[in-house]
Amino acid sequence: MSPPELSLRDVSVSIKGKSILQGINLNLEKGEHMALTGPSGSGKSSLLKVVMGVLPVSSGHVEIEGQALSSKTVFALRQKIAYIDQSSAMGAESVEDALMLPYTFKAMQDKEPNREELLHYLDLLAFDKKILHEKCSVLSGGQQQRLSLIRALLLKRPLILADEVTASLDAENKERVMDLLQNCQASILSISHDKEWIERCPKTLVLNSGEIVSGEGDG
Amino acid sequence: MGSTVDIPFERMLLLYALMLIPLGLFYREQLGLIKETCVALLRMTAQLLLVGFYLFYVFHWNSIFYTSLWVAIMLLSANLAILKKSGLRRQVFFKSTMMSIALSTCGVSFFALFVVIQPSPPYDARYIIPIVGMLLGNTLRSNIVSLERFYSSVRDHRDTHLVKLMLGAELSEAVAVHFKEALRAAIRPTLATMATVGVVSLPGMMTGQILGGGEPLIAAKYQIAIMIQIFVVMVLSSYLNIRMSLKNAFDEYGNLKEEIWLE
Structure with missing residues (x-):
């Protein structure tokens, strides 16, 4: 049996003596979609940061495709993750450069994005292809977020981590993004307060004060 | 004269x-x-x-021991001044700053003295101390600018840094844009000085030599020699300082450590 895409075992995190996460257990199977919800300050973003190897754990284990996350494996395991952040940081001046950014890094230099697929995603998310020549600084938060989603999907990584991916979108675009994500083959762990998106996810975890208070962690 | x-x-x-x-x-x-x-x-x-x-x-x-001791004191003072002015913690940056300014300053000034100028003896304090002093004086400014600019820029673009790491960048790739900006900011003022020196103002070393009774043409040659050394040392030390500091300023996961800043 193949290992789950993502597995957390008894994960606890403390920062300067303050407990941020306590005893988190969860399994995210391949292709599974899970929503992570809870009040502000409940530890949702911290949990995502733990999986990204940004926030080191105080105790417990994180595994991605059966490989333990550590300082030695973090850069390799990040190649399995596509992250769509809330801040819409694009990391380049023009939209095209931002979409091509991952392919400028050593780890991705031998790979190329599929142009047809890119145009297909632009079309699905109601963008004209002229947007490729726009400057990122003139785009709205919602446009940047949708483009971050396209960039993440083009990478074809097995695990998508999304932080409030529908937050800055109008009703129409929200629907488009939710459809796209729902049909995505990758495993998705997404922070959300959006009831519609949460309802579309087969699994939901509710966090409060750094602990899972309801939902199936399957851990 | x-x-x-x-x-x-x-x-x-x-x-x-x-x-x-x-x-x-x-x-x-x-x-x-x-x-x-x-x-x-x-x-x-x-x-x-x-x-x-x-x-x-x-x-x-004119003893090699006392000259070296003075050079060491100058290096130490320059190091402490760079870290204080750039608002960074000594505990994190002392070693990398010391190595980068010592390597670049000593390497370039020794090359200039032993290969180009060739005074007798080559460790003549009258040459070593003013030259190293002038190099360090200029290195000070460029290192303050480059270190401060680089780390502030990474801190101010924390989200972009994280996104780049998550897109598969190694640490050096994720910070490349900040690195280039910091180096440019450190180098540009000296480039401007090089382009206008002698026209807008007569530089200190040349003025000193002329006041000291030296030939203006020899003074000009020394000034050219020192400007080239200043430029090379400034570029080399700013470059090495940021590169060598990465290991201590970022954790093993590629995150900028909070504790690098002076309170």
Whole structure:
């Protein structure tokens, strides 16, 4: 049996003596979609940061495709993750450069994005292809977020981590993004307060004060 | 060409009397700078006289030990000044800053002295100390600018840094844009100086040599030599300093450590 895409075992995190996460257990199977919800300050973003190897754990284990996350494996395991952040940081001046950014890094230099697929995603998310020549600084938060989603999907990584991916979108675009994500083959762990998106996810975890208070962690 | 005319003590006092003009202006305009100016004037006088006194003996002995000791003191002072002014913690950056400024300054000045200028003896304190001093003085500014600019920029673009790491960048790739910006900011002022030197102002070393009775053409050659050294040392030390500091300033996961900043 193949290992789950993502597995957390008894994960606890403390920062300067303050407990941020306590005893988190969860399994995210391949292709599974899970929503992570809870009040502000409940530890949702911290949990995502733990999986990204940004926030080191105080105790417990994180595994991605059966490989333990550590300082030695973090850069390799990040190649399995596509992250769509809330801040819409694009990391380049023009939209095209931002979409091509991952392919400028050593780890991705031998790979190329599929142009047809890119145009297909632009079309699905109601963008004209002229947007490729726009400057990122003139785009709205919602446009940047949708483009971050396209960039993440083009990478074809097995695990998508999304932080409030529908937050800055109008009703129409929200629907488009939710459809796209729902049909995505990758495993998705997404922070959300959006009831519609949460309802579309087969699994939901509710966090409060750094602990899972309801939902199936399957851990 | 003659030697430098000494300034007698009583006539030096006349120069100090000149300071009454700005002090009077400060008083009249209530700028609140009188105390600060007096302290700075006293410090400058004491520091330069002490250095003059110390260098008199260093030059007199012309011993490789005392010259090296003075160079080490200059390196240490430069290091502490760079870290204090850039707002970064000594505990994190001392080693990388020391290595980068020592390697670049000593390497370039030794090349200039032993290969190009070739004084006799090659460790002549009259050459080593002013040259290393001038190199360090200029390195100071470029390292303050490059370190401060680089780490502030990474901190201010934390989200973009994280996104790049998550897109598969190695640490050096994720910080590349900040690295380039910091180096440009550190290098540009010296480039501007190089392009205008001699036209807008006569540089200090050349002025000193001419006042000291030196030939203007030889003074110009020394000035060119020192400008090239300053530029090379400035670029090399700023580059090495950021590169060498990455290991201590970022954790093993590629995150900028919080504790790098002075409170």
